[in-house]
Structures are given as structure tokens and as C-alpha cells.
Amino acid sequence: xxxxxxxxxxxxxxxxxxxxxxxxxxxxxxxxxxxxxxxxxxxxxxxxxxxxxxxxxxxxxxxxxxxxxxxxxxxxxxxxxxxxxxxxxxxxxxxxxxxxxxxxxxxxxxxxxxxxxxxxxxxxxxxxxxxxxxxxxxxxxxxxxxxxxxxxxxxxxxxxxxxxxxxxxxxxxxxxxxxxxxxxxxxxxxxxxxxxxxxxxxxxxxxxxxxxxxxxxxxxxxxxxxxxxxxxxxxxxxxxxxxxxxxxxxxxxxxxxxxxxxxxxxxxxxxxxxxxxxxxxxxxxxxxxxxxxxxxxxxxxxxxxxxxxxxxxxxxxxxxxxxxxxxxxxxxxxxxxxxxxxxxxxxxxxxxxxxxxxxxxxxxxxx
Numbered sequence: 512x513x514x515x516x517x518x519x520x521x522x523x524x525x526x527x528x529x530x531x532x533x534x535x536x537x538x539x540x541x542x543x544x545x546x547x548x549x550x551x552x553x554x555x556x557x558x559x560x561x562x563x564x565x566x567x568x569x570x571x572x573x574x575x576x577x578x579x580x581x582x583x584x585x586x587x588x589x590x591x592x593x594x595x596x597x598x599x600x601x602x603x604x605x606x607x608x609x610x611x612x613x614x615x616x617x618x619x620x621x622x623x624x625x626x627x628x629x630x631x632x633x634x635x636x637x638x639x640x641x642x643x644x645x646x647x648x649x650x651x652x653x654x655x656x657x658x659x660x661x662x663x664x665x666x667x668x669x670x671x672x673x674x675x676x677x678x679x680x681x682x683x684x685x686x687x688x689x690x691x692x693x694x695x696x697x698x699x700x701x702x703x704x705x706x707x708x709x710x711x712x713x714x715x716x717x718x719x720x721x722x723x724x725x726x727x728x729x730x731x732x733x734x735x736x737x738x739x740x741x742x743x744x745x746x747x748x749x750x751x752x753x754x755x756x757x758x759x760x761x762x763x764x765x766x767x768x769x770x771x772x773x774x775x776x777x778x779x780x781x782x783x784x785x786x787x788x789x790x791x792x793x794x795x796x797x798x799x800x801x802x803x804x805x806x807x808x809x810x811x812x813x814x815x816x817x818x819x820x821x822x823x824x825x826x827x828x829x830x831x832x833x834x835x836x837x838x839x840x841x842x843x844x845x846x847x848x849x850x851x852x853x854x855x856x857x858x859x860x861x862x863x864x865x866x867x868x869x870x871x872x873x874x875x876x877x878x
Contacts, residue, residue: 516813516844517743523830524851532864533680539690540711543859543866545850547842549873552850554857557706557867560824566719567770569761573701573778574724576692578662579669579684584623584635592621595672596661597648597698597731598751603655604640608648608731615639615649623668631667646731646748662695672698674863676829682864696728696751702863703776703824721765723758725782727751736831742812747833749808750778754786756802762819763800771872773822777834780820785809787818812836813844821872827854827861842874 515521536542540558555563564570580596592615595608609615619639625631633656640650653661671684689704691712716722732748739745762772762783774780785807787800800819810833823841828834839847850868859866 516839517741519737519740519742519831521844522737522742522832522835522839524848524855526830526855526861530855530858530861530865531676532860532862532866533677534682535686535705535864536860538708539706540708542706544706545854545859545866545868547850547868547870547874549871552853558711560869561711561714561718561720563869563871564715564718564720564773565771567721567765567768568773569721569723569765569770570715570773570775571723571725571758571762571779571783572689572691572704572707572775573727573782574689574691574693575697575701575726575728575778576695577671577688577697577700577729578695579626579665579671580698581670581672582623582668583670584621587620587622594621594649594651595698596665596669597646598728599661600650602660604650604652605661606643606646606648607651608646612647617641621651625667626670633664633667635664635668674699676862677864680864687863691724693724694726694728696726698731699729700863701727701729701776701778702826703867705864706824706867707775721761721770723761725755725758725779726753727778727782729778732833735833736829737833737836742836745810745833747808747810749806750781751805752782752785752807753804754782754800754802759800759802771821772819773824773872774820775824777823777825777828777837780811780823780837781807781809783819784811784817791818810836811840813840815840817841817875821875823868823870825868825870826863826865827851827859827868829862838868838870841870841876843876 542557544555544557546553582594593610597606621637623635636654637651640652687700728751730750737745786803790801
């Protein structure tokens, strides 16, 4: 470790705009896969993961589902507005990013339009209750029918939000969901999981490569760049996670039998390592992970002491992002940026709809 590993400028790189993937490949599992091993790396396609992993390994996946979190509407004055729901505070009250922000003063009322795929006579309205200093967003209270939640109405009024760098896409909303998405609540997909098909998961299972699930509802921290010069002073947004007793049992059984723990995506890393850290802070056995449900604001960067996760499947991440720092903690910043440089020269596709990287446990830096 050197001081440069904690400098924000050390996580910058230049990406040609044409390498930002605007559409997913079809089928999902023919995307390219850079396989990173102890001293070498090689180029494969994603479905090769069946041959790269071993019987007894455990894949942990995030079963969150992206909600139709983008709403369009207008104020009483007629001004057009757009909001992005971030997280619920109660059944009818949500934290949201708003556009244009200056128009959303406390007490302002908004009426939302149904999306084009639905017919709805109900008029969905909301009132601005307060500003939120941490996110720059607003607290909105929705006027809802009795015993109806906003999540119930979102399919009629909302739109699944693609990331801000996906500006020219023909992708369907369902292509921005993993095939195993179950628990609604995210505003962005856990994109490493987008490469899996039902058939690929079945082949992995037949090879005795186990699967377990956590839930982490991806929030705004996914897109927010780190803006402090010294990354160790960065405060990452918290996200809600659930690591069930079933998943914990599979992790402990895998480790006991000598299998390897492979996280599918940085969200899984944050959930598993966050749950382990929370248990340590409560004085539990440090050698075992325990079930956990709650918020985590764990920030993983070079120098991090790994607790549970040994390998990682991940996409290629934005410069200066906390996700780039997390992957750097696994294989080293310098090596990761060298791999990114080669991925660019080899015309890999970057970001949410892009290609993937498999970091084998042998490549993980020692604690």
C-alpha cells in the first residue's frame, strides 16, 4: 500500500465514449469475460464460467428487483417535473431526487402522469415536505388510496430508470433485470448478474456449483462519484441489505468443505462483508458470518481486510467510483487499471450493459 492508493486521482482513466454499452448482448451469456488469475489473465465468454468454477464453489447473487422509480409529472403551475425515487421512509413518504430542483420548494404539489403502457383514472399526487441535505433530494408525501402502497401504483405511473450514461438504448425494461430478480426495491440493477441466463444457472447447478441469494437494494451511491481528494474520508451512502440464515448456512458449509465464496457483483460484496463487519462490531464470532438485516455503509478500498468473499464477478466500472475502489481492494489498484487499459484496447464494452470480469480467488490480494 502507498499513499497514492488513497488519492482520488489515482482512480481516473480515459474511456472512449463508444465503449459505453448502450444495449445488452443477446443472449445474455455471450458477453465477453476477462478472467483474472494469480499472475495472468485471459479472454473468454461469459458462459465459460461453468468450466472456470469448481464443484463445491458457492455463487452468491443479489435478488433485488429494479422498481419503476422514475416518475414524470407537473406542478399545479403546469411546469414539467421529473423525480427519481430513492427509498421509502414510510408507506406514503419517499426520498427522491428531483428535476429541476429549484422548483421543488416545501409545500409544492405535483401531479404525476400514468405511463404509456397503462390506463389509470386515479390521479397520483405528492407534496414536498422537506429538503434532504445529504442527497440534495426532497422528502415527498404521496396522496394514496387507503391500504395501497406507492409500490402498488408504480407499474402504472413509473418507468424503470436506466443509468444516466445509457442515452441511446433500445433495451426493454426487463433486460435491465436479472433473471432471478425477486424482491422489489432497487433503483438500479446489480449489473454483474445481468449476464446469467436460466440455462446457465441450471448448468452451474448440475456441476454442483451452489447458489445463494442476498438482497441489497441498489441506491444512489452506485452513481455518485467520490469527490474528496483523500478517499479514506469519503462517506458512502447506506443501502439496505438482508443476508438470510439460509445463505449464511450455505456460506459456512462451503467454507467447512473447502469450497470458494464467489460474489456476483459489488453489491453482494458489500452485503456479505457488511454483514460480517456488523457482526464483528456486535462482538460475535469473527470467524463466522451471521444473518443480518439492516443498513450498511461499508466502504471497501485498498487495504481492506477481507472476511468472507474470495472471488468476484463484476462489470467494468466508472472512473473515480467507489466500485472501482472496491475491485482495486481485491486485486490491487495498479493491476486493475492495467487490466482496464487492456480491456479498452481489446474493445470491451463498459458499464451496466457491458462485458464482465471474473476475479479468481487466486488473484485476490492477501489480507
